[in-house]
Structures are given as C-alpha cells and as structure tokens.
Amino acid sequence: MANGAPPPSFPSRKGEGGAEPLLSVKNLRVSFPTHRGRVEVVKGISFSVGKERLGIVGESGSGKSMTGRSILKLIRKPGLVTADRMEFDGIDLLSQSEKQMRSIRGARISMVMQDPKFSLNPVMTVGEQIGEALVTHTRLPRREVNERIWAMLDSVRIDDPKRVAGLYPHEVSGGMGQRVMIAMMLIPEPELLIADEPTSALDVSVQAQVLDIIDDLVTTKGMGLILISHDLGLVSRYCDRILVMNSGVVVEECAAGELENASHPYTRGLLAAMPTINEQRDELPVLDRTQWAGT
Amino acid sequence: MSLEPQIALSPAPTSHRKRIWGRRVSAIAGFVVTVFLTFLGLLAITFFIGRVIPIDPVLAVVGDRATNAVYEAARVQMGLDQPLPVQFFRYVVGVFTGDLGRSVSTGRSVVEDISRFFPATLEMATIGIIIGVVVGVPLGVIAASRQGSWIDQIIRIVGLLGYSMPAFWLGLVGLALFYARLRWVGGPGRLDIFYDGLVSPVTGLLLVDSLLAGEFDIFFNAITHLILPASVLGFFSLAYIARMTRSFMLDQLNQEFVTTARVKGVPERVVIWRHAFNPIRVQLITVIGLSYAGLLEGSVMIETVFSWPGIGNYLTTALLNADMNAVLGSTLVIGAVFIFINKISDVLYRVLDPRAR
C-alpha cells in the first residue's frame, strides 16, 4: 500500500543497503537502587539494528522496556545506564549531552509507547501534540505544519483528519489514540522507531490494524524498527529478526523464520506454550523455569 | 490489508457539546443548592452559638442587677419568649433582609460596621494572595522539577514552617525587625497618622481610593504600611501553594505523557511548563481559592497585631467586649465569603477541566 510520502534519504549511508548497522549496543546494563543495594534489570546485553525490523520478546520484568528507554537515554535518576558501546549512525549516544540528545529524540529516534490513555497529554488537542514534534525540530510556517499534521493523520488511516486534530485524547478511542501516537512519532521522519508494546493496551480487534500501519510506514520509509512485545507470535509475524530476553539477558537471537530451531529452553518453552489452530492438547504446558534458573 | 471496520469513532461533535453544557448547567445548579444549604447550616451554627449556648442571653444584655420587669421586657423584645424554631426563622429572615442587629460597643448597626471594615481586610488579603501565587507557584514547580535538590529541601522547610509558625508571632517579629530596627516599612495601621482621613473612601480600598484622588504620597504611604502584613499573609499562602504545586507537579511528572514529550525531543522547560504544568492549572485554581479564603481567616490574627482596621480587628474587639451581635455578624460574613470562595473554586474545577467524565 503506497502512501505517497517519499522515503527519507540517509546521506551518510546511501546505497549501502543497510549493511552497516543503524544502532549498535554492546554490554548495556541498567540498574536501580533498592533497600538491598543496586538491582540490575538489564544485565549486559548486546545487539545491533539496521534498516530492518528487530523484535525483542520477553515477559514483564525481563528488561525489554528498559532496553528501549535506555537507547533514548530516558532512564532518570536514580536509575543508572552503562554500556561499552551505544552508537547510533556513528554518534556515541553515551557521550551526548542532554541538549544533543534532544535533537536526536523525536527527530532521528522515536518511540511509540504502550497505552494512549496515559501517553497522550490529556489537556492538549491531538493536532497540537502531533504538531509539537514537528515544530520542535523544524522551522515551518504554521499553515504547512497543519498540512503535514493532516497528511500524517491521513497516512495512519484516520478519516476526517481535520476534525480529529481538534479533539482531546479522551475523545478518541484506544485504537485511534494509538494511531495518533504513531503519527506523532513519525511526523519528523525519524530513522529508527522503537515500538514499546504498541498494541498490548488495545482491543484485539484493532491490534492487527495498528501493527499493519506501523509495518507499512516503516517499510515504505526505509526505517529501522525495534518492536518490543511479550507476544512471541506477534513479533515473529512482523519482524525480520528476534531477540528473546529473560531476566535482563538475551537468551536467544535468531531470524524470525528460524524460530522453530530455537535452542534455549526458555524459548522452546514459550513456543510450546503457544496454541495452534488445529490442535487437540487438553492443557497448554507451563514453563518449567528450573531448566535455566541461575543464568 | 486494512479491511477491518473502523471501530474507533468518537461521538459526533454536536452531541458532545450538548453533553458538556448539560454538565455545566447541572454543576452550577448543584453549586447553588450546596451553597444555600451550607449557608443555612452556617446560620444554624451562629444561631446556636448566639441563642442556645449562653446560659442566659438576656442577662448579658441587661446586666445582673436589672429588675424583673426590665428583664421580662428585654426578653420579650429579643423574641426569646418564642419557641426556638420561630426564633430561628426570625433570625434567618433578619439576616436575609440585611439585619444583623446592633453592635453594643460601636452603637452602629453591625451591617454598617462590617461594610466599613471589610475593604481593609479585602485589600490586605488580596495583596497577600498575589504574593502567594506569584512566588509560591514557581517555587513549587522548581521544587518538583528538581526533586531532592537543595532548593527542593529549602522549599520543603518553608512549606513546613508555613504549617507550624503562628501568624501573629511572625507579624510581631516582622514589626520588631523591619519597622522598629530597620525602618524599612510603615508601622501599624493603614497610614501614617498625619495622612489619616485625607482621602474620602470610595471603594474603601486605600490603594484604589488614593489613586482616584490623585494623592500619590498617600498611595506610597499606604503601600509601606500594607507591605508587611500582606507579606506575612503571603508567606503562609505561598507555603501552602508551593507545597500543593510541588505535589501536583510530581504527580504529573511521573505520568507517561511527560515521557512522550521527552521522546519527541521537546526541551525540558517546555516539558515542565506546557506538559506537566498545564494539566494542573485547574487544580491550582482550587488551591488558590482555598488559600484566599484561608487568608481572610488568617487576617483576624494579623489585623490584631498590626492594628489594621479590618473585619478581623472588629471581630476580636467585639470578642473581648462580649459584643455578641458583632461577633456573630462578622463570623457570619467571614464564614459566608469563605464558603462562597470554597464552593466556587470547587465548581470552577468541574466546569473548566477539559477532561469530560
């Protein structure tokens, strides 16, 4: 499905076909202080993303959301992020000042958050919030900003964008809210999109639609995507490559198509627990955590 | 690929507007009813205090050496021979027709006295709340955005002092320091003695009246007298406002949409003021309203310290002279204003907040 929007150009890597990674992370650690000293929630993970769709799967508390947030350096004190390397398009993210990070956030790396009920500002109209992302990073006349907002709302398949732009978040449904969120995050045309559980707060009936929109925009614009989810089936359907995380470490990394060859007992357990359409099992198996405990 | 039906449709705008208006009308109707009922409750309490608690209100008027005949006449004249509900009814009718009785100590009607003294209180409390808002809100925002920093600690201590320092004491210390020692401000009263009575009261607010009369000397003199008591009141109001602002802001800064704003690359200043502060504006109106009402109450103590000829001073003088009509009249007026501000900030909250429920 064509959207009319031209794919953004990447002057630094034109013609290299994404062979060089957009983002590479080495030995990333995130920790928080508690009564019993610092607790690491991400324990030294490494990965890289090109212009591709990378899925990060794991149960809640596995550190996958923290991974997404630390790429944007959004972990606030007293949380602590360290890494041997965290490089985006040749820029060392770790050494960037807060001000330099601001020119990267939104403009070059963006993030779709989980629940539009909480992630949209309740007292700003949808249009204002989408426009803000654009106005922050570019100097465009007001009329052009409005045109871009409407075009963007149209590209996330919202009918009557002019009306919707004037609504407050509580006046739109969850599915529409999430499409607004996507519009807001893609309007400055970033090169990498992190989608943190983009559909888990939505009705099942609109989940696929929202993911199709993300998928469609990401591929036509030639962006990189990190899709964070607890849903192994969903990630394997929409991604090229998959990382499986469990209690802060990557336990499995493979291409989406080779998931059935996964070797780690955790991944095998997850796969076994997935129901398939014509099966006769009375009970789905329960994860047997003793097999990898202590890792 | 996108053949799923569009389930996500919000209600048509017209019916939505109607709903908003319906909500506003019902909020305002509810407001009128509760204000009326609360005011009736206030009347019941002042009635109770004035007519029921004193063992013998007649004795308080005629004195204990009065003859039986004088006593009886006074009793009938005060309507105390009637049953209590009738007395209460007469009292309510009296209040609604603007009759609060006569003050024993000034000899004038209580309504006249209060309308003469109230503007002085209003002037002081208004300057106080302006100080409180202008200083308190930014302090609260700064404290929340730098949670745990030294500035946050200082603001926290200021906030706690606002809860634990007697207003009359702070006023006295202020007088001793800024008036007696440093001579920075004017002393007690609204003006220096030789300026007194030179401006004819139009609004009763000296700052306004002196400007209207073109008497700039008097205007500046009035400011030097007003600034200290108003700042003392302002301190208590800013302590409260800063504390509440801080707590509201912390709530907002932990919200997911603030992270969204940061993800967009919005500068921190904009994150704080546009994204975190805007949603709490309506809540703050309630807090400011409550604080203003609290200042009217606090002015009772401050006026005593600064010999400020306002309603608080009138009330305390009446208290010491056992001038019950004046006491109940001023209680009623302060109470009514207090209730009104209280309830109106409540209803504003429901009318102004765009988050329809």
Added chain:
Amino acid sequence: MTSTRDWLLEDSPTSLWQANAGRAYRVFMALLRNPLSALGGVIILVLILTAIFAPWIAPFSATGQNLKARLLPPSGVNLMGTDELGRDIFSRVIYGSQITLTIVGLVALISAPLGLLVGAVAGYFGGWTDRLLMGFTDIFLSMPKLILALAFVAALGPGINNAIIAIAITSWPAYARIARAETLTIRNAEFIQAVQLQGANPLRVIVQHILPLCTSSMIVRVTLDMAGVILTAAGLGFIGLGAQPPLPEWGAMISRGRTFILDQWWVATMPGFAIIIVSLGFCFLGDGLRDVLDPKSEGK
C-alpha cells in the same frame, strides 16, 4: 538481642501479641530511617518529658514575681530573659509545655473518636443516615475553623477548657470524612460479611472490626493536625480567649510581650520559638508516619 529482633520480624507470628509488636517494631524502624521523622519523634518525646519533669527542669517558678528583675535580657541566669513582672521566661516556657500537651491530648481524645464514630456510622449504614451525617460534616468542613472556634469561645466564655472544647468541635469533621472513606472500602469485604452472618449487631461490627482498620490513617491525620491545633490554641491565647493569666500559655505569653516588642524583643519571641519547634515536631512525625502507614495520601 538478636533473638528479640528475630521474634519481632518473624514472618509468621504465632500470636496476636507478636504480630502487633512486630508491626509496631517495623513502623518504628521505618521512622528511624527518615532523619526528619526521627527528629520529629525526638521533639515530641522531649515535649512529653519536659511536661512531666517541669518542676525539676525549670530553674524558677512559673508564676513567682520579682519586680526588681523586670525585663532583663537573656543571660546565664535567665536563659530567655525575664518578663514585665520579673518572671523567668525560660521557666514559663518549660511549664507551658504542660498546657500545650494537655490541649493537644484532650483535643485529640475528644475529636478523633467523635469523628471516627460519625464517619464509620455514616459509611456503614449508607443511605439517609450517610447523607444526613455527611451533609452536617460538610457544612462544618466548609467553615473557617479559627473563626468558628473564636465564636464558640466567645459564647462559652474565655478559658482553657472552653478553648479545648471549641477546637475539638471544629476539628472532628475532617476525621469523619476519613473514617467514612475507609469504612466504604471495607464495608463489603468478605470478613465483614462473615461477621454479619454470625449475627453480630452493627455496633459490634463497627467497633470491633471497622474502627480498628481506620486507626492507622487516623493516627497519621491526627498527628499532622496537631500543629494546627497548637497554632489555634496559641491564637486563642494571644487574643485573650484561651488560657488566662497567670497560666504560662505560650500564645498568651506572646500577647503580653506585644507591648515590649520594640525594645524587649525576647519577651514575645521566645515563646514563639517553642510553638514553632513543637509544631514542626508534629509535622515531621506526621509526614514520616504518613510515608510509613498511609503512602497513598501524599501531599493531601
């Protein structure tokens, strides 16, 4: 030593006594971790000890006059100076702690149970009982406390007892609101239904099963309110409606010192420091208790 601690921190206590002691111990330890609330606790403890041992601590009598030693500035003998009748201000402040503690204690003892009862009854029965009681409570709540207390004292007559009654009358409504809110959340709990099924009458359900569950939020609120009570009492004393001379009440002492504020500043300021320290103590302790016992209600 360690065995006592283990006994207190036992995860599965064997008796009600052990459970209660363990809980108290945990609250106590959590309070100590926060320096400000520990400081608040120390201040209140010192206040109580001072009140009990006032005759031994105070170097002079609170009421003994010495006209030769009028209005002396603070010195080694008179730590806070003397007042216009030559009385030692430090001694009067020490004795004043007894009055403050009495006022605070009695107000808490009168208003908290009254508010608890009204709120619990309203919440438990609901319907018209609730509407009537809460309507009444709301009317009291939306009125200026200090003014109301002033009017009550004016009618009852000046004096410390009437001041206590007036303050108590104006402070119960806040407790009623809290108790009602708590009661509403537990009214339909299954253990309450179980008690009802056993045929317990409403009074028993409220007193034995609902009120105990309201106590922790009530303790927090009462502690936080104590600063306000002290200020109101001092205010009444300052105006001349509270404790009467020669009682060494702090507010009344400030009022006497008003006349001399321009030259003999210590007469009026010293009792004020006592008020501030004690009020701050209650604020600190209340803040700490809230963090430990009732973390949801931050800042309200």
